[in-house]
Amino acid sequence: xxxxxxxxxxxxxxxxxxxxxxxxxxxxxxxxxxxxxxxxxxxxxxxxxxxxxxxxxxxxxxxxxxxxxxxxxxxxxxxxxxxxxxxxxxxxxxxxxxxxxxxxxxxxxxxxxxxxxxxxxxxxxxxxxxxxxxxxxxxxxxxxxxxxxxxxxxxxxxxxxxxxxxxxxxxxxxxxxxxxxxxxxxxxxxxxxxxxxxxxxxxxxxxxxxxxxxxxxxxxxxxxxxxxxxxxxxxxxxxxxxxxxxxxxxxxxxxxxxxxxxxxxxxxxxxxxxxxxxxxxxxxxxxxxxxxxxxxxxxxxxxxxxxxxxxxxxxxxxxxxxxxxxxxxxxxxxxxxxxxxxxxxxxxxxxxxxxxxxxxxxxxxxxxxxxxxxxxxxxxxxxxxxxxxxxxxxxxxxxxxxxxxxxxxxxxxxxxxxxxxxxxxxxxxxxxxxxxxxxxxxxxxxxxxxxxxxxxxxxxxxxxxxxxxxxxxxxxxxxxxxxxxxxxxxxxxxxxxxxxxxxxxxxxxx
Numbered sequence: 001x002x003x004x005x006x007x008x009x010x011x012x013x014x015x016x017x018x019x020x021x022x023x024x025x026x027x028x029x030x031x032x033x034x035x036x037x038x039x040x041x042x043x044x045x046x047x048x049x050x051x052x053x054x055x056x057x058x059x060x061x062x063x064x065x066x067x068x069x070x071x072x073x074x075x076x077x078x079x080x081x082x083x084x085x086x087x088x089x090x091x092x093x094x095x096x097x098x099x100x101x102x103x104x105x106x107x108x109x110x111x112x113x114x115x116x117x118x119x120x121x122x123x124x125x126x127x128x129x130x131x132x133x134x135x136x137x138x139x140x141x142x143x144x145x146x147x148x149x150x151x152x153x154x155x156x157x158x159x160x161x162x163x164x165x166x167x168x169x170x171x172x173x174x175x176x177x178x179x180x181x182x183x184x185x186x187x188x189x190x191x192x193x194x195x196x197x198x199x200x201x202x203x204x205x206x207x208x209x210x211x212x213x214x215x216x217x218x219x220x221x222x223x224x225x226x227x228x229x230x231x232x233x234x235x236x237x238x239x240x241x242x243x244x245x246x247x248x249x250x251x252x253x254x255x256x257x258x259x260x261x262x263x264x265x266x267x268x269x270x271x272x273x274x275x276x277x278x279x280x281x282x283x284x285x286x287x288x289x290x291x292x293x294x295x296x297x298x299x300x301x302x303x304x305x306x307x308x309x310x311x312x313x314x315x316x317x318x319x320x321x322x323x324x325x326x327x328x329x330x331x332x333x334x335x336x337x338x339x340x341x342x343x344x345x346x347x348x349x350x351x352x353x354x355x356x357x358x359x360x361x362x363x364x365x366x367x368x369x370x371x372x373x374x375x376x377x378x379x380x381x382x383x384x385x386x387x388x389x390x391x392x393x394x395x396x397x398x399x400x401x402x403x404x405x406x407x408x409x410x411x412x413x414x415x416x417x418x419x420x421x422x423x424x425x426x427x428x429x430x431x432x433x434x435x436x437x438x439x440x441x442x443x444x445x446x447x448x449x450x451x452x453x454x455x456x457x458x459x460x461x462x463x464x465x466x467x468x469x470x471x472x473x474x475x476x477x478x479x480x481x482x483x484x485x486x487x488x489x490x491x492x493x494x495x496x497x498x499x500x501x502x503x504x505x506x507x508x509x510x
Contacts, residue, residue, distance in 0.1 A: 027394040027460045028360070032298075032331045032367025034074035035067055035376060036130070040081035040138075042097050044373040050100030053108055057115065064119055066377045070384055071392025073466070074126040076195045076257075076369060079113050080181065083136040083150055083167075087113035089188040092181065093146035103146030117190055121443070124466030126398060128193035128255065129185050133178050133237065135199055137165035150177065159212060162205040169201065169233040170215035179240055186248050193253035194245055198302060200234050201284045230284035242295040251404055251495040255298035257333055257369070258287035260305065260317050262324075272320035276311040292326045297401055299328065300369050304335030306345020307354065314355060322364035329366045329399060332359050336370040339381035349381045356391050366399040394460040397445070398497050407437040408498040412444065412490045417506035425477040425486070425508045431470075432492050432500060441492035443468035445499065446475050451485035451509075457502055468493070485509035 038044045045063055046056045067075065079086040084095040084102060088111040093103035098112065106112070113129070120127045136151055136158055137144075145151055151158055151165055157174040158165045167174045182194055201210060216226050223229040238256070245254050259279035263271035267278065270288070279285045290296045301321050305312040321330050334355055338346050345351055359365050370376055376384050400406075410432035418426045431441050446464045447457055456462070464477060480486065486509065489502035 025357075025360070027392075028396055029458050029460045030366075030399045031360075031396045032074060032329070032369070032398055033072045033392055033396060034076055034128070034300075034331060034367070034369035035072050036076045036369060036372045037063065037078060038372050039078040039086055039095065039097055040132070046098065049097050053106050053110055056098075056106070056112070057110070060112075060116060061119060063373060063377065064116075064123055064125065067373070068123040068125060070376065070388050071395060073124060073396055073398055074128060074192070074369075075116075075120060075373075076128045076130040077113070077116055077120075078130040078132070079185070080131045081135070082132065082138055087111055087185065087189065089184060090181075091184065093149055096144075102144065102149070113185075113189055113191075121190075121468035124395065124443070124468060126192035126468075128195040128253070129189070129191045130195040130197065131182060131185075132199055133196055134167040134169060134201075135164060136167055139163055140165065159210065161202045161210060162208050164202075166202060168212055168215060169230065169237065170212050170219055172219070175233070175237045175240070178237060179244060182241060183244055183248060186245055186252055191252060193255055193297075194241070195300075196256045198257055198259045198279065198283065198285070201230055201282075204282060227281065227284065231280070231286050234284055235286060235289065238290050238295050239293070246404075253297045253401065253404070253496075254295075255300055255329075255331075256287065256290065256296050257300040257302055258285050259283060260301050260303040260333070261312055262286075262288045262320075270324075273316045274312045288324050291324065291328050294326070294328070294403075297328060297404065298331055298366075299325070300331045300333050302333035302335075302371070304333065304338060304371070306351050307358075309345055315358060318359060318362065318365065322362050325364050327403075329401065330364060331367045331369050332365060333369050333371060336375035336380060336383060337372060339375065339383050352381065352383050353386050353391070356387075395463040395466050396460055397466065397493075397499065400498060401496055405437070405494065405496045405498060407435055407439070407494075409435050409439060409441050409492040409494045409500045411500045412441065412492050412503040415488065415490050415503040415506045417488055417508040419480070419508050419510055423480050423482065423510045425480055425488075425510070427475045427477065427488055427490070427506065429473055429490050429503060431473060435494075439494050440470075441500075442470045442495045443493040443497075444472055444475075445491045445493060446477075447489050447491070447502070448477065449487040449489075451487060451507070453487065455487065455489055455502060455505065457489065457491060457499070466493075480508070480510040482510050 085092045096102040117127050159168050220229040245252050261274050261276050261278050263278050263280045264274050265271040291299050303317045305314050307314045412432050413430040415429040434440050445466050447462045448464050488506045492500040
């Protein structure tokens with residue numbers, strides 16, 4: 001028996017699926033299933049810098065295929081690891097992690113972000129462009145930077161910390177520059193979301209200080225202390241980005257993945273039952289405020305801890321974030337990379353599956369995001385097997401954001417089914433008429449039911465395919481069984497994944 005099959009069998013026993021037992025919980029029709037694809041230091045993609053373009057593309061397609069097979073419906077694709085770019089339409093230089101040298105373009109030329117968007121959308125996967133807002137260089141060797149790097153143009157915008165160059169959030173021009181970088185992508189690419197991680201002010205390092213006293217003296221006059229001023233600097237960036245993103249494209253989702261603890265209850269009665277590091281006072285990230293003010297569409301806290309962990313209990317933090325959602329979405333960041341650690345809580349291979357179960361029981365939590373891609377595709381602790389055979393065994397659509405758009409598209413027209421001589425069913429349809437918000441289809445969901453079965457598009461197990469290809473008007477079903485009759489319907493999706501009523505029913509038999 002292969003190692004992979006052995007892992008799967010062990011996990012099925014732990015999950016209660018083996019020996020005739022089955023998972024009775026239905027698969028949610030809507031659920032956010034995300035994964036971080038980290039490019040900094042080549043964590044997830046590409047496997048190393050300077051690979052031939054065809055190898056880079058092959059690796060990316062394999063990554064997307066793996067996650068599609070695992071039922072994922074979103075990737076957080078890191079396109080700006082350190083004031084550099086994995087995309088062509090940028091004022092910043094090409095990333096050294098892509099082509100081996102900062103500023104060097106792919107040869108033959110292609111745009112990795114554009115390529116990733118097209119291929120993700122074919123697979124029914126949203127692409128959220130992941131920016132690291134403040135990291136500018138991974139070391140202090142300025143000679144390694146491209147001639148046009150922003151550090152060389154405006155060295156006064158940065159401070160050194162723990163061997164890295166970081167933007168100083170207290171300088172208005174630096175914040176405005178970051179906003180312009182993000183908006184370039186929003187305007188130029190068909191992304192589904194803008195995503196920030198937890199790196200605002202730096203995580204504390206022994207013997208290191210944030211060198212921003214001078215800027216505090218210049219810009220911090222209305223603040224009684226530097227901590228409040230720093231938090232306000234981050235707030236200003238988030239508020240301006242929220243307004244700017246949605247004014248350019250109202251359907252682009254803006255989300256942030258803060259550290260798992262906002263504040264401990266011992267420091268603030270509104271805080272969580274925890275005792276660990278606090279994002280509010282350490283990173284100057286007031287994530288609760290961003291949600292409460294409606295500046296972000298989703299919050300994605302990094303709850304990379306096990307159940308009952310004393311400093312940061314998973315269950316307490318999930319409950320706290322869900323109680324502080326203020327009507328916006330909560331997606332829990334889960335530490336798939338920790339799945340095989342020999343540490344408290346992680347010795348039990350059912351830790352991650354139990355976390356998924358816990359999340360699904362909370363109606364104010366809409367899904368999960370896993371760090372990171374390689375941890376899933378490497379099947380650590382058999383978790384990829386678990387989501388494929390149990391939790392995500394059927395496709396799912398992202399949860400609705402009615403504050404962005406609550407008008408569904410109209411239904412696709414004149415669906416027809418034709419069975420070929422070799423037993424394939426070819427579906428053809430026409431795109432819907434324009435809805436009252438002047439939108440037509442951005443993508444489609446294809447459903448198949450048995451003959452005589454009620455047409456219930458809330459049943460995720462009936463989904464054959466989800467695709468965000470607005471020009472798609474044909475699909476071939478290669479899985480017909482001889483002697484069976486089928487019913488098909490198609491629905492249309494708009495930009496934020498509102499779904500139409502079903503089309504007419506087309507029948508087919510082989």
